[in-house]
Amino acid sequence: xxxxxxxxxxxxxxxxxxxxxxxxxxxxxxxxxxxxxxxxxxxxxxxxxxxxxxxxxxxxxxxxxxxxxxxxxxxxxxxxxxxxxxxxxxxxxxxxxxxxxxxxxxxxxxxxxxxxxxxxxxxxxxxxxxxxxxxxxxxxxxxxxxxxxxxxxxxxxxxxxxxxxxxxxxxxxxxxxxxxxxxxxxxxxxxxxxxxxxxxxxxxxxxxxxxxxxxxxxxxxxxxxxxxxxxxxxxxxxxxxxxxxxxxxxxxxxxxxxxxxxxxxxxxxxxxxxxxxxxxxxxxxxxxxxxxxxxxxxxxxxxxxxxxxxxxxxxxxxxxxxxxxxxxxxxxxxxxxxxxxxxxxxxxxxxxxxxxxxxxxxxxxxxxxxxxxxxxxxxxxxxxxxxxxxxxxxxxxxxxxxxxxxxxxxxxxxxxxxxxxxxxxxxxxxxxxxxxxxxxxxxxxxxxxxxxxxxxxxxxxxxxxxxxxxxxxxxxxxxxxxxxxxxxxxxxxx
Numbered sequence: 001x002x003x004x005x006x007x008x009x010x011x012x013x014x015x016x017x018x019x020x021x022x023x024x025x026x027x028x029x030x031x032x033x034x035x036x037x038x039x040x041x042x043x044x045x046x047x048x049x050x051x052x053x054x055x056x057x058x059x060x061x062x063x064x065x066x067x068x069x070x071x072x073x074x075x076x077x078x079x080x081x082x083x084x085x086x087x088x089x090x091x092x093x094x095x096x097x098x099x100x101x102x103x104x105x106x107x108x109x110x111x112x113x114x115x116x117x118x119x120x121x122x123x124x125x126x127x128x129x130x131x132x133x134x135x136x137x138x139x140x141x142x143x144x145x146x147x148x149x150x151x152x153x154x155x156x157x158x159x160x161x162x163x164x165x166x167x168x169x170x171x172x173x174x175x176x177x178x179x180x181x182x183x184x185x186x187x188x189x190x191x192x193x194x195x196x197x198x199x200x201x202x203x204x205x206x207x208x209x210x211x212x213x214x215x216x217x218x219x220x221x222x223x224x225x226x227x228x229x230x231x232x233x234x235x236x237x238x239x240x241x242x243x244x245x246x247x248x249x250x251x252x253x254x255x256x257x258x259x260x261x262x263x264x265x266x267x268x269x270x271x272x273x274x275x276x277x278x279x280x281x282x283x284x285x286x287x288x289x290x291x292x293x294x295x296x297x298x299x300x301x302x303x304x305x306x307x308x309x310x311x312x313x314x315x316x317x318x319x320x321x322x323x324x325x326x327x328x329x330x331x332x333x334x335x336x337x338x339x340x341x342x343x344x345x346x347x348x349x350x351x352x353x354x355x356x357x358x359x360x361x362x363x364x365x366x367x368x369x370x371x372x373x374x375x376x377x378x379x380x381x382x383x384x385x386x387x388x389x390x391x392x393x394x395x396x397x398x399x400x401x402x403x404x405x406x407x408x409x410x411x412x413x414x415x416x417x418x419x420x421x422x423x424x425x426x427x428x429x430x431x432x433x434x435x436x437x438x439x440x441x442x443x444x445x446x447x448x449x450x451x452x453x454x455x456x457x458x459x460x461x462x463x464x465x466x467x468x469x470x471x472x473x474x475x476x477x478x479x480x481x482x483x484x485x486x487x488x489x490x491x492x493x494x
């Protein structure tokens with residue numbers, strides 16, 4: 001890891017309007033630009049010039065209104081973000097102690113300082129003389145000399161006896177060598193050589209994103225990582241169709257906007273195969289707040305064709321006669337007929353079964369808008385087909401109370417309905433600009449004990465438009481709807 005000294009001490013403060021001040025070793029240099037992005041570039045340019053003069057990278061700490069960034073700027077202008085642990089392995093000063101490349105080898109004795117260098121070892125042909133061999137040995141006396149004796153003639157040798165034959169050893173039986181038992185190989189017990197690799201893309205938002213665009217190796221922050229996780233959640237395709245029911249027993253509680261924008265998020269990030277269905281016995285407004293196709297068909301036109309559409313010869317493109325495709329947000333809408341009295345267009349529970357069978361054949365996500373009558377067979381049959389329940393409520397107390405009462409009623413209906421209620425997601429939309437944070441927090445806290453997740457949608461004037469489109473919303477509102485849809489998707493994956 002590259003050790004970058006802490007001298008010179010450089011820091012910078014950048015304001016949202018592009019102004020600020022850069023300080024190096026106590027000397028301040030004002031920053032006067034037109035935007036925070038330009039101010040960041042000015043800081044990097046100043047630090048790169050300093051790094052070129054020192055011929056090494058320099059450190060700088062940049063403070064912005066929302067965060068502080070410790071950075072390293074190289075002479076070529078490259079910028080690296082500094083982790084909190086980067087300085088733990090380095091001393092504060094610039095001294096670097098020499099580190100031996102090879103440590104002492106265990107079991108070897110170090111040679112003495114005056115030892116001769118070791119060389120190849122061999123056997124010498126010259127006899128080794130002791131240290132005291134230089135002293136002359138005393139001369140030998142006659143008594144010390146042994147006389148030389150002449151050997152007598154050897155007697156004639158006797159004939160050698162015949163050698164006694166050695167007995168031959170009997171062959172012995174070598175015991176067989178026991179082979180080790182074969183090792184069982186199982187794919188489940190072996191670790192794959194192909195390790196899963198998940199590459200993280202560099203940051204694209206905020207100051208980290210600006211550094212990435214300038215060539216720095218900067219990972220995304222916590223907020224951007226959370227957004228990417230939500231995008232991945234709503235992009236998943238599940239094994240089999242999934243049905244979402246948006247409910248509240250009170251009119252005007254934002255059921256239809258929740259149906260529209262949830263469908264839009266699923267379709268925008270996950271692709272085609274999303275249907276928004278106005279499962280409303282009375283005057284449903286889903287068709288009024290979405291685009292109309294080149295026809296005025298409703299679910300009543302679809303009902304007589306369900307048997308044909310369920311046949312093996314039917315094609316998905318035939319549904320275009322009955323649903324209205326949303327060209328901007330990429331999902332389809334199955335409308336009710338709000339222009340006719342409910343008594344003239346009753347939909348039975350069997351009708352719901354037939355329409356749902358067609359929808360489940362051609363769509364992967366079905367988002368059902370609902371009416372206000374929880375005792376209607378059409379409403380109850382919707383609950384029977386539901387995989388994920390969504391309670392939509394505004395910031396008004398009566399809407400929040402109606403949603404809570406509905407959850408309590410479902411908890412007493414049967415075991416499956418009780419499970420849907422406890423696993424529900426509540427979407428609290430601030431429809432009133434004057435609603436206080438305390439009022440909204442009170443509704444959120446009240447629902448946390450009833451459901452799995454609660455998501456708040458901030459006030460946005462675009463939510464009151466005649467037709468709702470996801471991209472027409474403010475960025476913070478789009479992010480909130482992404483979070484709400486991701487919470488719903490997490491329930492569908494189970």
